[in-house]
Amino acid sequence: MGYLIPGAALDRVSLLWRLRRRARRGCVCMALFCVAMGFLYAFCAENSVTATDAIFGVRARTRARPRTPGLGVERAVRGAPGHPAPPKVPGPPAGKMAAAATGPTAHLQVKPHGGPVVDPRGHALLNAHPDLHPKGPLVLSANLHSPPDAHPSLDLALNVNLVPHPNAHPKLDPSRSVRLNPKPNATVLPRPRFRAAPTFGPQPRGREDGGFLSRLVPPFLAMNKYGVNFEKPGARGAPRLSGGQLLCELKKRVQVTSLTPDLPPFSGLPWGSQLPRQPLTSALGPYRTCAVVSSAGSLRQSGLGKEIDSHDAVLRFNAAPTAGYERDVGTKTTIRLINSQVMASEDHHFLSSSLYSSGVLVAWDPAPYSSNLTEWYNRTDYPIFKQYQRYRQVHPQQPFYILHPQVEWQLWDQIQENMAEPIQKNPPSSGLLGTMLMMSLCELVHVYEFLPSRRRTELCHYYQRFLDAACTLGAYHPLLYEKNLVKRMNQGSDHDIYTHGRVTLPGLGTLNCTGSP
Structure with missing residues (x-):
């Protein structure tokens, strides 16, 4: 005995089935139509501008115009x-x-x-x-x-x-x-x-940065955390110095030195005797050739490792590793320049990481612009002296220097005096400090990827996956102005900058500045 289904129910089932079938057919037809229109669009964009204009309009044709580089x-x-x-x-x-x-x-x-x-x-x-x-x-x-x-x-x-x-x-x-x-x-x-490398002129903002600095720099131009009081009338209006004149100015006016136990207030502190007795420029060097290896992301795929290791001394920065990146950055580390923020950060494991237990360590922390050592000791940005004492207890034999804070602001003065506009009132970057340090210790210095090469990227560091254009152009630090200064002092070719990211600078001890004003 079969089941009896009312006619009205059968009608409803039949209607629903027909609707589903029509929906499936509609989807198939729409897919075929889209595929056909895609082929037509590509064909018209490549071969028939008139047809493209007629069907899709001029704006569509402009967007679809193929780009064919090369000859x-x-x-x-x-x-x-x-x-x-x-x-x-x-x-x-x-x-x-x-x-x-x-x-x-x-x-x-x-x-x-x-x-x-x-x-x-x-x-x-x-x-x-x-x-x-x-x-x-x-x-x-x-x-x-x-x-x-x-x-x-x-x-x-x-x-x-x-x-x-x-x-x-x-x-x-x-x-x-x-x-x-x-x-x-x-x-x-x-x-x-060759394609010209970026040129850093006397007024770089708004030209090479594509508007980046105009958005990020103004807040840092307005801040004056360190009480900078730059009062040198006519300095910005002075004639533009040549590269040789800039080098002589740096030699005369920037004195690279480190803290020693005989300097107050450290001479009266119990742990002051842990500081090296000689400043680093007397204890280290002189080296014949030196490499300053930045941490820029453009070092990836550079293949510069062997060239970097061929130098007598190699300086690296902060937490930049060599393991896993030997082909691009080399393996040798003679000096490591670290800032107080890295020393205080738990993420960097400063006291226990093997990264900071080889070579010579040089630390720095920004002091107020016009302060003395006692004022700085009581007003550091990060607890550099506390971390220094803790590190000495774990590694008593490790050569460890603290850069004198006067170096930062003497160098900042030179940047500002040679720029036609106000720069950020913040200390220079570690990159420029490390370059100045090696110029004081070496006869010839090669700086890698401080000025960006053809591999320029927004990747901040070669060992991290973090994108930030400020790492190349600067925001907090007057980095673009620093690059401007280094570009003017470069004694190598623009081709070296473009292909290798390599700047060639002479050691300060090799300069003959007797005839300079």
């Missing part, structure tokens, strides 16, 4: 249907050519009839000749090489092969090869053969 790519030029004219840019008068080569790409401006043509991505564009058919677009492919007879101030010469469009005027010879060489009266714009 050897065919480009439709001005006069082709559907291709807008390239943007007008200032250039030399009509009939002249301006060319500039930069590495594997080149910028070319050819103005046979006064019409400026340039591609901002490095592709050369030519105006269609008026004798050609108005509907015949001209396509070119540019190949770069350096012939022996190229202009001496031009890095690369251009061979341009012109390939006519099928609808082009028959007068155009498909096999024509046009050689573009500058004339004697040509305007040549020389460029380096």
Whole structure:
């Protein structure tokens, strides 16, 4: 005996089944439609600007325009249907050519009839000749090489092969090869053969930082925690010093030294005898070659480990390790410069970590701008002296110095005097302090990734996964101004900075400053 189902119930079940079936069909159709529209969008964006404009609009076509870096790519030029004219840019008068080569790409401006043509991505564009058919677009492919007879101030010469469009005027010879060489009266714009490294000028804010400093620096410019009272009339308006003059100024006015037991108030403290009897500049060195290894994230994948270890002495900062990063940063550690915050932080395990039990330790803590040692002793940023005593109990034989606080502010004065604008009233970074320390101990100093190389990244430290542009550009410390100063003193090439992040500085003891003012 079967079950009897009312007709109304059957109708409801049938209706629900039909709705579900229609919903499934609708989803399948919508998916197929989206796939088809995606293919159509890609095809139109690549091949038909007019169709893209008609279907999706000009803004969609602008977003979808493919980016094709490099040379050897065919480009439709001005006069082709559907291709807008390239943007007008200032250039030399009509009939002249301006060319500039930069590495594997080149910028070319050819103005046979006064019409400026340039591609901002490095592709050369030519105006269609008026004798050609108005509907015949001209396509070119540019190949770069350096012939022996190229202009001496031009890095690369251009061979341009012109390939006519099928609808082009028959007068155009498909096999024509046009050689573009500058004339004697040509305007040549020389460029380096490599991408220029960031340049740190006298007023860097708002240019290299992309607006970063304009957002973060003002609060630190307003603060004056250390009571800085910089009163040297006319210092900022003084003539710009050369690199050699800056080096001599540092030698004369920055005295790198450390605390000793005979200095008050330490001479009257029970633990004062634990301080080294000689200042570090007398006890250490002199070294012939030295490396200052920053902790920048751009050291990753640098492969500089062997070069760094080839130096007689290597300085590292704070908690920067070598284990696991030997290929990029080396293994040697002669001196480790640490700040009082690292010493006081439980996360760094200062008293127990093996990282701080090898080499020579040099600690520093910022003091008020005009204070003496007694005032600083009672007003440290972090408990540097308490941690120093505790460390001495665990490691009594470890060479351990405390940098005299006058070094920080003497160095700060030099930065401010050589900048055309006020800088942060905070002490310099550990990077500049370590560089100054090694210049006092060595004949030749190489500083790695203090000025960013082509590997520049927002990764703060090579041993951490923390992104912060302030680690490169600075916010609390006047870091960008420090880099400006180091860039001016650099005796190496810009190419070294770009490829290796390496700055070359002379030791202060090697300078002959007898004739300097």
